[in-house]
Amino acid sequence: MPDNEQPTVPESLLLTFQRERETKNTVRYEEVVSDMLSVVGTLYLQKWAHHRLGEPEVITVSITPASS
Numbered sequence: 001m002p003d004n005e006q007p008t009v010p011e012s013l014l015l016t017f018q019r020e021r022e023t024k025n026t027v028r029y030e031e032v033v034s035d036m037l038s039v040v041g042t043l044y045l046q047k048w049a050h051h052r053l054g055e056p057e058v059i060t061v062s063i064t065p066a067s068s
């Protein structure tokens with residue numbers, strides 16, 4: 001890539017997580033990875049938030065760059 005070109009930045013990443021197990025105060029989710037490398041890996045969600053979402057087995061997380 002020439003020095004004056006910026007790499008293409010995706011608008012967002014949409015990741016899927018599968019419920020793995022519960023800890024004392026959280027629910028642990030593991031990223032579902034298909035043909036690419038893991039971006040986040042493990043995600044811990046507080047139990048009160050997990051309950052508020054309806055205690056899902058699968059969740060999606062969107063990561064977008066913050067505007068400066």
